[in-house]
Amino acid sequence: MTLLLFMAALLAVATLGAALIALFTSSTVVAVLSAGLVSLFASVMFLLLAAPDVAMTEAAIGSGLTTFLFFFVLGRIRREGTK
Amino acid sequence: MSLVQLSLATGFLLILLGLYGALTNRDIIRMIVSFTIADTGVNVVLVAVGYLPGREAPILDTIPVAEAASRITDPVPQALVLTAIVIGLGVTALMLAYAYRLFRARGSLDISEFTELKW
Amino acid sequence: MNFTTRKAIPLVLLLLLGSVFYALFAGYTPDETLNRTASYYASQTVQETGAQNVVTAIIVTYRGLDTLGEVTVLFLTAAIVGLVLAHSKAPKSRSGSGFLPSGELLTTGTRMLVPVILLFGAYVFLNGHLTPGGGFQGGAIVASAILLMLLSDPAQRFSHRLISRIESSAGLTYVIIGLLGMLFAGGFLDNRILPLGSFGSILSAGVIPLIYALIGLKVGAEFSSILTSLEETEDAQ
Numbered sequence: 001m002t003l004l005l006f007m008a009a010l011l012a013v014a015t016l017g018a019a020l021i022a023l024f025t026s027s028t029v030v031a032v033l034s035a036g037l038v039s040l041f042a043s044v045m046f047l048l049l050a051a052p053d054v055a056m057t058e059a060a061i062g063s064g065l066t067t068f069l070f071f072f073v074l075g076r077i078r079r080e081g082t083k
Numbered sequence: 084m085s086l087v088q089l090s091l092a093t094g095f096l097l098i099l100l101g102l103y104g105a106l107t108n109r110d111i112i113r114m115i116v117s118f119t120i121a122d123t124g125v126n127v128v129l130v131a132v133g134y135l136p137g138r139e140a141p142i143l144d145t146i147p148v149a150e151a152a153s154r155i156t157d158p159v160p161q162a163l164v165l166t167a168i169v170i171g172l173g174v175t176a177l178m179l180a181y182a183y184r185l186f187r188a189r190g191s192l193d194i195s196e197f198t199e200l201k202w
Numbered sequence: 203m204n205f206t207t208r209k210a211i212p213l214v215l216l217l218l219l220g221s222v223f224y225a226l227f228a229g230y231t232p233d234e235t236l237n238r239t240a241s242y243y244a245s246q247t248v249q250e251t252g253a254q255n256v257v258t259a260i261i262v263t264y265r266g267l268d269t270l271g272e273v274t275v276l277f278l279t280a281a282i283v284g285l286v287l288a289h290s291k292a293p294k295s296r297s298g299s300g301f302l303p304s305g306e307l308l309t310t311g312t313r314m315l316v317p318v319i320l321l322f323g324a325y326v327f328l329n330g331h332l333t334p335g336g337g338f339q340g341g342a343i344v345a346s347a348i349l350l351m352l353l354s355d356p357a358q359r360f361s362h363r364l365i366s367r368i369e370s371s372a373g374l375t376y377v378i379i380g381l382l383g384m385l386f387a388g389g390f391l392d393n394r395i396l397p398l399g400s401f402g403s404i405l406s407a408g409v410i411p412l413i414y415a416l417i418g419l420k421v422g423a424e425f426s427s428i429l430t431s432l433e434e435t436e437d438a439q
Binding site for chain 1: 084085087090110
């Protein structure tokens with residue numbers, strides 16, 4: 001039980017750290033990747049909270065597809081550049 | 084500090100951090116990133132509220148049906164959050180599409196360039 | 203408004219919100235037992251729906267109308283994203299820029315992995331009533347197969363016609379099954395129009411596997427449509 005709690009505390013610190021990186025980094029690409037990392041850590045936390053369904057959804061949608069949506073839009077914007 | 088309190092604190096802090104980022108960032112893409120972080124925080128809070136300490140996931144493959152009500156966690160918030168995550172992706176996609184449209188119109192992603200509705 | 207007040211206003215707002223959150227956090231004690239709704243679901247799910255996964259039973263049967271509304275919202279989102287990006291033709295002069303040819307590894311890997319990923323998606327949404335997983339997760343996995351194909355060949359075009367055919371026929375079948383539930387069983391989207399079967403086998407729980415497969419196809423088609431319309435650039439032609 002204490003091991004579980006220790007893991008959860010580590011996970012919470014990692015989640016908040018990734019969120020802080022996402023907010024205060026100067027590069028947008030790093031921010032998008034850190035936001036995906038927040039989602040991934042949150043999905044492990046859902047697993048600890050006995051919600052495997054939610055964990056699967058968050059891992060597939062929140063951290064997978066959302067990140068790629070951001071990259072597609074960033075790619076379009078970079079290709080067109082500053083007109 | 085229990086598991087529930089830890090996750091609740093994480094969720095609330097994620098909401099606050101996300102809102103702070105959305106309010107202070109100038110770049111539209113960065114605002115959308117902050118919104119997705121706040122979204123994740125809301126989901127963590129909801130699942131943590133539905134968790135009962137020491138209980139198992141609401142899947143009755145090893146748990147006998149007669150004992151289900153005393154051994155599983157609350158399934159309702161989980162169903163709610165499942166739908167919230169899917170809708171969250173839809174909302175993010177819409178925000179990104181409009182951000183791209185704004186970029187096409189102005190050639191910039193800085194929110195302070197868009198001043199038509201400012202007074 | 204000068205610079206310092208502009209910085210201070212968000213902090214004050216967040217401080218207020220944070221104090222509300224702190225009050226909620228400090229006053230929260232986890233329940234000892236399930237509330238009435240949850241204990242009803244926990245004790246009656248197996249008798250009434252025959253599903254092992256209680257979350258699936260809630261999403262597909264007890265709150266089936268909500269799920270129908272949700273996939274409709276997702277459909278509207280996909281349609282609006284397509285509409286917003288429809289007339290954004292990039293300048294012709296930059297045609298083809300930014301597309302490096304994808305490597306041999308990615309091309310071969312895509313050819314090998316896409317059928318496996320599609321199969322895994324189908325597995326996830328057909329076993330939604332037995333194990334964790336279901337239509338939304340399976341749909342996302344199917345869409346990630348499409349995503350891999352898009353990454354290996356960015357200039358590839360998917361038939362929007364095919365995607366919208368799959369999506370609309372899945373939606374229509376979903377509504378028809380719901381109406382059949384009104385005719386032959388207790389109400390809209392009641393899963394007992396097919397026999398409940400033996401508890402724990404794949405062909406059990408009435409129409410839940412069928413409905414979840416339809417949701418999986420619909421969600422997969424919607425996500426694929428969002429991904430392709432965000433990725434496709436007119437200049438790649």
